[in-house]
Amino acid sequence: MSDPRLTPDPARMMQSEPAQVCVPLTDLMRQPGGPRDRQLLLGADVTLMDAQGSWAYVQAQADGYCGYVERHHLAAALAITHRIIAPATHAYLDADIKSADRTSLSHGSRVAATGQSDGFIETAHGHIPRQHLAPVDSLHDDPAEVAALFIGTPYLWGGNSRWGIDCSGLVQAACAACGLICPGDSDLQEGALGSEVTDDSPPQRNDLLFWKGHVALVYDAQTLIHANAHAMATVFEPLQDAIDRIAQADGPVTSHRRLAVSPPRG
Structure with a gap:
């Protein structure tokens, strides 16, 4: 069965035109005026598939996510620099x-x-x-360093910006800055990012730990960085403390994955 997050609705595929987000931030919604699934930042490229009234049905080029945005939040694509x-x-x-x-x-x-x-x-x-x-074509080489820029950012379900971000939004921002293609939600990220660590080796910087409905980035051998509703913010948290706390509420770690990134500098 196709995933509606990533598969355009055939009934809404009336056209296929490039467009670009022209406001600082816009919500990407399941239905016009409905709940927020994700957010798109200024300059994000999309494919415009349908436009009716004040709403546009689009697919984000960066991660393939489909949804509705306010039509006036889109404009013709500029040459991003x-x-x-x-x-x-x-x-x-x-x-x-x-x-x-x-x-x-x-x-x-x-x-x-x-x-x-x-x-x-x-x-x-x-x-x-x-x-x-x-x-625009320059890249970072350390996702954990990028994620740390968001320390203190308020937690926001479906958020993708410094004004509010969730666990998968933080990982996506960190990966995107390093040139890593990254889905928008943690369940998709678990299946797409890096390679699974199966030999019980300890977590290292830039590894990802997944739980049901949650993801965190390893900052160092003792510390995670993640956006979470427990703190309602992006925070550093002792790694074992987080594993124990989340296990009580949502269950154990479901996977440990290692990103293919350059070794941390220094």
């Missing part, structure tokens, strides 16, 4: 940190540069500090 690498940033009216901030953008947002001036990259959304940007 940079991505946000800070936890979050402001886009200013002028190339001046004392000018009005026009909007805030989360880590992972993608923008098209229209110019450069005085330490800022100019975009249609405003002037963004150069320190907060990297070329």
Whole structure:
């Protein structure tokens, strides 16, 4: 049976046009106005398959997730040049940190540069500090380092941004920054990411531990980093404490997987 999260609804496949998210953040929903499944950040590429009234049915190009977004949150695709690498940033009216901030953008947002001036990259959304940007094709090599940028971010079911994120959203953000294709939900991630560790070797940095409905990233041999409803935030937690706590509520670890990433620096 096909997964409706990843399989477009044949009744909604009226067209196939490229489009792009043109707002800082939008919810991807199961039905128009329905519950949030995931979120899409500024600059996310989608395929527009149907548009009726104020809603658009799309498939996200990064992970294949299907759903509805508000139609006015989409625009024609721009040639993306940079991505946000800070936890979050402001886009200013002028190339001046004392000018009005026009909007805030989360880590992972993608923008098209229209110019450069005085330490800022100019975009249609405003002037963004150069320190907060990297070329769109540049990659990190340490998912755990990226995940740590989200420490303190409020927990949000289906969230994918610095304003709110869940366990699978955190893993997806960390993997995406390192060029790893990553599904949006933990059950899909468990079947797609890395290789299973079956020899009882201890967890190491950038391993993934899965439970029913949850995933966490190993930060070091004694510590996990994960977005979780227990803390209602992205936090560091002692690895064994987390295993014991989650086992009482949701059961044991269901798998231990190892990402294929470069060895951590230093």
